[in-house]
Amino acid sequence: MELTKDDRTLRKPSPTPTPSHRALPWLVAVGLVLTALNLRPAISGVGPVLAEVRDDLGMGGTVAGLLTSLPALCFGVFGFAAPRLARRFGPVAVVLAGLTAIAAGLAVRSLAGSTALFLVTTTVALAGIAVGNVLMPVLARRYFPDRLGTITGLYSMAFALGAASAAALTIPLTALANDSWRAGLAFWAAAAAVAVVPWLAVLLSARRRERATGPAAPPPPAPADEPAAPRLVRSRTAWALALFFGLQATAAYIIIGWAPQIFRDAGVSAGSAGLMLAVIMGLGAPLGFVLPRVATRLRHQGPLVVTLGVCGLAGYAGLWLAPAGGAWVWAVLLGLANCAFPVAITMIGMRARTGAGVARLSAFAQSAGYLMCIPGPLLVGTLNDLTGGWHAPLAFMTVLMVAQIAAGVAAGRDRCVEDGE
Incomplete structure (x- = not known):
């Protein structure tokens, strides 16, 4: 994976580390956790007040x-631009701009007087x-190569906590503000x-260090052993992963x-x-550590x-037969079913032999999967x-859900895309 100028500068040792440089890993870790906390409330916070909206x-x-359906569409479309923007401006600057867009979009959305403005x-x-979504793993790998598991676990937990917090707290916050x-x-x-x-602090620190140390050496050339895009398009395993990823995302966005x-x-x-949705989303925090x-x-x-998948089917049956009588049980079952996401991510990492192959397969499976899941929530409405x-x-x-199970079983076979499978 190509390093940006900011990342190469941050990795270059400074002869006299300053307190700000020594604090940089802590700033990055805090930034990753806070970012993850804010990557789901825009979605899960709407469901509890959707009737009022x-x-x-x-x-x-x-x-x-x-x-x-908008989350899947945006993740599939705008996610494609993230790597190119990161190569040009650096991942820190792009994530900073992304958070600014989140804050501005949500602030104006709360003032929207029409459906069109709300959607825009x-x-x-x-x-x-x-x-x-795309750059969080990149930042974790680049700044914490020796503690990748710990950092990934922290921000994975923050994903679930952010989603659950928005689901649980939006109604109480609404009540505090005169409904x-x-x-x-x-x-x-x-x-x-x-x-x-x-x-912002990380970016300013990187700029100061760049001025102090000068330009860094160019990165090594990208490895040539990654599977080419045409090979992935012809791979049954790649398509099974994309279908499984897309169907589990469809189920998740329908439930959210x-x-x-x-x-x-x-x-x-x-x-x-709202609390039941919080349970559904919150189960992803502890199980996100265990299931991979x-x-x-x-x-x-x-x-x-x-x-x-069976947990999901049981939850759907409960919603059909007794949606209120066993509501908390159905919420738990649906929360378990929604934990297919960390399993899908883990399988992507297991279906290619090289780091470059995993990166290419991840981009293919996630982008195609998110685009596949666009019609599902719309059709439910x-x-x-x-x-x-x-x-x-x-x-x-x-x-x-039945199709998801079938695709997941096919994707779960012990095969790699490099083998042409």
């Missing part, structure tokens, strides 16, 4: 479904999130603004966007529905994929509008 802005079910400002925030959903959502803009501070509404339509209070270790110890990850209930959407979600 729709009533206030006159938003129909189909448009609300489009809102739940949400897109701005999601564009910032997209570059953060204003605008104030409840505006809080997350302020949180994103706080995350800008450590990266629609589960609170399903619970509320069944008679669950808004506050409890389990996956790497299995020669075939199919049994793990099936286990998580449309089906709810057409039928006036949740049985048809749940049947559709069940079909998708």
Whole structure:
């Protein structure tokens, strides 16, 4: 992976380290955690107040479904630009710009008086999130090559905590502001603004060190053993991974966007529905540490994929039969099913033999997967509008989960894309 000028400068030893240079790793670690905390509230914070947003802005079910599909669209489209922007400006500067876009987009979104402006400002925030998604692993590897597992674990936990916090706290924050959903959502803009501070300090420190040490040596040439793009396009394993990634993302965004509404339509209070979404999202924090270790110890990850998929199917059945009566149980089952994400990421790392191959496979599987999952949440909203209930959407979600299990079993085979599989 090519190093930027900022990264090469930061790695070049200084003859007389200053306190600011010695504090740099701490600043980067704090920046990574704060960034991860802010990469999901823009999404998970909307679900608990979606009914109020729709009533206030006159938003129909189909448009609300489009809102739940926007994350996948933005992640697939804007994520492509992140590596090129990082090569030109440096990953720190790009993440800083992304956080600024998140803060600005969420702040203006809370003031939106129309559905169109709400969607546009949400897109701005999601564009910032997209570059953060792509560059977080890059920053962790470059600044903490010897502590990659620890740092990755920290920010993975922060992902889940950020999503769960937004789901749990948006309703209480709204209540504190005289039942204003605008104030409840505006809080997350302020949180994103706080995350800008450590990266600004890192960027300024890098500029000072560059002036003090001069230009660094050029990076070594990129390895030539990575699988070429045409080989990935022809690889059944690569496509199985992309399909599995896309279907698990589809399930996750459907649940994030629609589960609170399903619970509320069944008679669950808004506050409890928000807490249930927090449970769904929060389970990803502890299990994000455990499941990758389990996956790497299995020669075939199919049994793990099936286990998580069955949890999802059981949760959907519960929402069909007794959505309010066993709501907390269904929330736990759906939270377990949503933990397919760390399994998918782990399998991507296991299906290629070289670091360069993993990077290429990751870009292919994630970009294709996110683009695949765009129609799912939109169709759920449309089906709810057409039928006036949740049985048809749940049947559709069940079909998708069965397909997810099949794709995951295929992707979990002990094969590598370098073998032409």
